[in-house]
Amino acid sequence: MSLGRFLIRKIAVAVATMVAVSFLIFLALEVNIEEVAVKVLGQYSTPEQRAAWLLQNGYNDPFLIRYFRWLGNFVIGDWGQSTYFRAPVMDMVLPRLGASAILAGGALLVIIIFGLGLGVLAGMRPGSVLDRMISVFSVVTTSIPDFASAVFLSGIFVFWLGLLPGASTMISGFSLRELILPVAVLGLYSMGYLARVTRASMVDVMGTHYIRTARLKGASLSRIVLRHALRNALITPVTVIMLQLPWLLSGVIVVEVFYAYKGFGTLLYDAALNQDIYLIEACAMISVLVVVLSQILSDLIYGWLNPRIELGAKA
Numbered sequence: 276m277s278l279g280r281f282l283i284r285k286i287a288v289a290v291a292t293m294v295a296v297s298f299l300i301f302l303a304l305e306v307n308i309e310e311v312a313v314k315v316l317g318q319y320s321t322p323e324q325r326a327a328w329l330l331q332n333g334y335n336d337p338f339l340i341r342y343f344r345w346l347g348n349f350v351i352g353d354w355g356q357s358t359y360f361r362a363p364v365m366d367m368v369l370p371r372l373g374a375s376a377i378l379a380g381g382a383l384l385v386i387i388i389f390g391l392g393l394g395v396l397a398g399m400r401p402g403s404v405l406d407r408m409i410s411v412f413s414v415v416t417t418s419i420p421d422f423a424s425a426v427f428l429s430g431i432f433v434f435w436l437g438l439l440p441g442a443s444t445m446i447s448g449f450s451l452r453e454l455i456l457p458v459a460v461l462g463l464y465s466m467g468y469l470a471r472v473t474r475a476s477m478v479d480v481m482g483t484h485y486i487r488t489a490r491l492k493g494a495s496l497s498r499i500v501l502r503h504a505l506r507n508a509l510i511t512p513v514t515v516i517m518l519q520l521p522w523l524l525s526g527v528i529v530v531e532v533f534y535a536y537k538g539f540g541t542l543l544y545d546a547a548l549n550q551d552i553y554l555i556e557a558c559a560m561i562s563v564l565v566v567v568l569s570q571i572l573s574d575l576i577y578g579w580l581n582p583r584i585e586l587g588a589k590a
Contacts, residue, residue: 285571285574288567289570289571292563293560293564296563297346297349297563300556301341302342305341305345305552308329308334308335311329311552312326312328313325314550314551315358315552316328345556349556349557352365354368354556355553356553357551357554358551358552358553359546359549359551360554364554365557368539368561371537371542372561374536374537374539375539378457378458378527378538379461379523381454381462382461383519383520383523385458386465386466386516389466389470390466390467390468390470390473391473391509391512393412393413393470393473394409394469394470394471394472394473394474394477394512395473395505396409397474397477398474398475398480398481398508399481399500401478401481409474410471413467413468413470413471414467415467416466416467417468417471419464420464421460421461421463422529424459424463424464425456425460425530428460429441433456439452439455440452443536444536445537457530460530460533464526465522469512469516472512472515473509473511475511476508476510476511476512477504479508481504486499486504510577513577514577517570518569518573520565520566521565521566521569524539524562524565528543531544532544542554543555
């Protein structure tokens with residue numbers, strides 16, 4: 276399958292997925308128009324005020340008409356007004372999404388560098404002391420949830436050693452010191468998991484016939500790993516890395532709330548806590564978009580790493 280046809284097919288599937296999810300989101304949040312009026316106007320509003328608001332905003336129209344109107348407005352960038360923050364939803368979501376992208380990007384960098392590095396080192400000499408140490412480290416980090424890691428690291432570096440700030444509010448502007456703990460918490464769990472996956476993939480590749488042939492020819496271990504084994508060993512870990520993107524978007528909620536980081540996660544948390552339906556709808560659609568884009572990117576990188584597999588034919 277050509278790259279153009281592959282992209283067209285993937286984009287069509289992504290659009291269909293987003294439409295289906297958007298319908299479910301709208302159905303869950305706006306099927307009861309009386310609840311919508313209460314959430315927007317407040318519980319102390321009168322029935323007359325609610326009826327007037329529903330009529331003014333077209334909520335007396337049939338459900339499907341309201342859905343397609345909302346979907347059309349969302350596509351052109353009209354995401355509504357936040358009922359809690361009293362501001363346009365788009366003006367709030369995009370800056371917060373950029374802040375979370377910085378946090379998730381730093382965590383992803385840590386995951387890739389240390390996860391792949393430790394996995395390759397462990398897979399080069401399976402059964403060695405280094406391999407066992409890395410395996411124990413990976414199991415420990417993947418066994419601890421992110422909220423527990425946040426408490427543990429804060430207890431050490433904030434309250435005991437006093438080296439790092441306990442909050443990442445960024446009040447005085449961008450601060451690298453305030454990013455260290457949130458990035459470390461996000462990176463620890465996935466780093467250990469990626470190291471285990473990379474180690475298993477590396478062991479499989481190092482046992483293949485062409486690697487044994489290279490060894491018999493006298494090639495050094497570093498040359499074998501860099502020139503022959505690494506590219507094939509990265510196929511499975513790259514898929515795992517791409518799957519971390521949606522997880523990071525959801526995982527930042529706990530970390531951002533814990534460290535008071537003003538990002539997408541805390542925005543979604545505040546929206547859910549205060550029943551801000553228009554903000555919840557926008558955040559949910561952004562999350563779905565990140566998931567489908569990460570899947571397309573995963574397929575493209577998979578095809579580049581393994582040209583023998585046709586695009587769109589990945590199992």
